[in-house]
Amino acid sequence: AKAAGKNTCRQFTEDMNVDALDKLKLKALLGTAIENDEFRLVFQPQINIETKAIVGAEALIRWRHPEQGEISPARFIPLAEESGLIVPIGRWVIEEACRQGKQWFDAGLGPFVVAVNVSAQQFNNGDILGLVEEILYGTGFPAHYLELEFTESGLLNDICHSISTIEQLKSLGVKLAIDDFGTGYSSLSYLKQFKVEKLKIDQSFVRDIGVNAESLEIIRAIIQLGKTLRLEVIAEGVETENQLQTLRALDCNEAQGYLISKPLPAADWMAFYQSWMARHGM
Ligand code: C2E
Ligand code: CA
Ligand code: CA
Ligand code: CA
Secondary structure (H helix, E strand, C coil): CHHHHHHHHHHHHHHHHHHHHHHHHHHHHHCCCCCCCCEEEEEEEEEECCCCCEEEEEEEEEEEECCCEEECHHHHHHHHHHHCCHHHHHHHHHHHHHHHHHHHHHCCCCCCEEEEECCHHHHHHCCHHHHHHHHHHHHCCCHHHEEEEEEHHHHHCCHHHHHHHHHHHHHHCCEEEEEEECCCCCCHHHHHCCCCCEEEECHHHHHCCCCCHHHHHHHHHHHHHHHHHCCEEEEECCCCHHHHHHHHHCCCCEEECCCCCCCEEHHHHHHHHHHHHHHCCC
């Protein structure tokens, strides 16, 4: 048992080293990704469950390195946060999303909300307010169609700072959503102070529909909470018709997920949008 324990320990250390090397390498590559034009955004449609209209597009970052290939955001966003690179990357994301949104609106598409993920680090240390103001002004994208998605953990870091930043962002006209709702610290009492517009039910609960009765009760409770506080509620990760119909029966406002569409390259958005809207009589 002793030997096995020792062995396990050594193995663990080796894995850690490989991990650390990999992390260092990725961080270095990440440092030049913007200037080498390796990022792009994909957009995932969000629909109103009742009318089926596309009401939003969540921008999700993609990184393709010439040698490493496609690297998932779940892997590199945490590294970008650790190294502070999330600030320039986050700036690139908001700017590119607004630029793209403006182009679509100018072409006569929409309007619909363009939602952007803002990481904790970017929200707390990145002068998010000045940045958003500058980008809205620079791109000409209308503030009330820009939605910023935060996680609960990002907001709870420094509550006073969060409350005042949220207030100032709202005074610009920007919309705010809490992402992955239900998985964080579930700071229910702060919802009163963080005056956000929308809650995004985490996909782990949606995945459990029809499988786990507790998850369904959590979804029901979040939707009820949304009603009481007059917040929009969107469910993400909707993959099946059964999940969508369950969410509809619970009176959830909006849905996003593979059932409707995978995240789309910007070049494919217009065709998808037009055919979806036509198919649903709009
Ligand atoms: P998230 O914000 O919760 O985004 C939802 C993730 O679920 C996306 O993964 C999306 O592609 C995926 N997804 C959408 N519909 C479905 C579905 O029906 N089933 C399943 N299984 N998955 C679905 P993605 O694009 O790999 O992003 C992962 C995470 O990385 C995001 O989670 C977000 O936290 C982060 N991220 C992505 N883009 C950005 C960004 O531009 N900035 C920041 N700060 N974080 C980002
Ligand atoms: Ca999100
Ligand atoms: Ca989410
Ligand atoms: Ca997530």
